[in-house]
Amino acid sequence: METRRDVFQAIADPTRRAILGMVAKEATNVNAIAGQFEVSRQAISLHLKILAECGLLQIKQQGRERICEARLENLAEVNRWVSQYRKFWTNKLDALENYLDTTFSTDSHEKSGENIEGK
Amino acid sequence: METRRDVFQAIADPTRRAILGMVAKEATNVNAIAGQFEVSRQAISLHLKILAECGLLQIKQQGRERICEARLENLAEVNRWVSQYRKFWTNKLDALENYLDTTFSTDSHEKSGENIEGK
DNA sequence: TATATTTGCAAGCACCTACTTGCGTATCAT
DNA sequence: ATGATACGCAAGTAGGTGCTTGCAAATATA
Numbered sequence: 001m002e003t004r005r006d007v008f009q010a011i012a013d014p015t016r017r018a019i020l021g022m023v024a025k026e027a028t029n030v031n032a033i034a035g036q037f038e039v040s041r042q043a044i045s046l047h048l049k050i051l052a053e054c055g056l057l058q059i060k061q062q063g064r065e066r067i068c069e070a071r072l073e074n075l076a077e078v079n080r081w082v083s084q085y086r087k088f089w090t091n092k093l094d095a096l097e098n099y100l101d102t103t104f105s106t107d108s109h110e111k112s113g114e115n116i117e118g119k
Numbered sequence: 120m121e122t123r124r125d126v127f128q129a130i131a132d133p134t135r136r137a138i139l140g141m142v143a144k145e146a147t148n149v150n151a152i153a154g155q156f157e158v159s160r161q162a163i164s165l166h167l168k169i170l171a172e173c174g175l176l177q178i179k180q181q182g183r184e185r186i187c188e189a190r191l192e193n194l195a196e197v198n199r200w201v202s203q204y205r206k207f208w209t210n211k212l213d214a215l216e217n218y219l220d221t222t223f224s225t226d227s228h229e230k231s232g233e234n235i236e237g238k
Numbered sequence: 239t240a241t242a243t244t245t246g247c248a249a250g251c252a253c254c255t256a257c258t259t260g261c262g263t264a265t266c267a268t
Numbered sequence: 269a270t271g272a273t274a275c276g277c278a279a280g281t282a283g284g285t286g287c288t289t290g291c292a293a294a295t296a297t298a
Contacts, residue, residue: 012131013256017200024204031274043257045276064265064274072207079205081136082198085143088191089198132286150244162287164246183244183295243296254285259278266273 007074008081010054015039016047020056020070027069029062126193127200129173134158135166139175139189146188148181 011017015037022033030048034041048068051057055074060067130136134156141152149167153160167187170176174193179186 006133008133008136009131011200012128014125014127015256017127020204024207029274030276039256040258041275042259042277046256066275070204070207072204074208075201075204076208078197079201079208081130082194082201085139085189085191085194086198088143088189089193089195134286148244149246158286159288160245161247161289165286185245239298241296241298243294245292245294247290247292249288249290251288252286255283256281257283258281262275262277264273264275266271268270268272 005050005053007054007056007077010051010056011075011078013047015044016051019044019047019051020072023057023068024070024072027067029065029067033068124169124172126173126175126196129170129175130194130197132166134163135170138163138166138170138187139191142176142187143189143191146186148184148186150184152187 011020018037019033022028022036030045031041033048034044037044048057048059052059052068055071058069058071060069130139137156138152141147141155149164150160152167153163156163167176167178171178171187174190177188177190179188
């Protein structure tokens, strides 16, 4: 059982999703983020570390402050995985949506191989 | 720290994602699923239980077998959350994609309130 | 009926996670 | 220089997670 630290695990925690929601609107420093939650600054600091480790967040030192800004590109991985099952929750205009996804997106959807990725 | 059991956490585990990949192709019984992984049947059984608890899987008793079939409708929640950050990883045709998502999907995207859901 | 198959349940274990409190350090303001 | 501010590091803790092995129950097959 090796330690996983991927995007899927990062967004599994509701606090971390909320943090991403905050910094996505505006880059914020650590204390300002912590102030929005009831848990301690240390707890938030750890969440930030985890988010930074999988690239969803970038922390820039600025004097004595650390500004956290969202880097949500890696969410594309989640989007890709979920999108392959799109037909399960909607059956309208699948063809058109998939056409748009696979044709115009920067990331290549349906790269395959992710299905049996769980070893 | 109450126990969470939501879709985000369910798909955080790579083994569970792989299980979903299997059953999405074809409904399968427990042993057949377990046979595809190196972990014990009990471990898989627990994964199945978790997936069933958050509605991603439906287990139907059939004689002595339990057939697991994918019910991935709840992945729409993940899709909705991720989609709001789509602009972070692609900037092509956002408007059109969002238009299609919000107009023709069965689920109402951007239901709001999920942003600051982390308490 | 005897045996094999499919499966759940329960106990136990190592590790991970989310959290706390206490303390130290760098930076800024006065 | 002095004090306040922003922050990381370290230690400690309760409970969660992923896994195992052993056993029992239900169903199918011989």
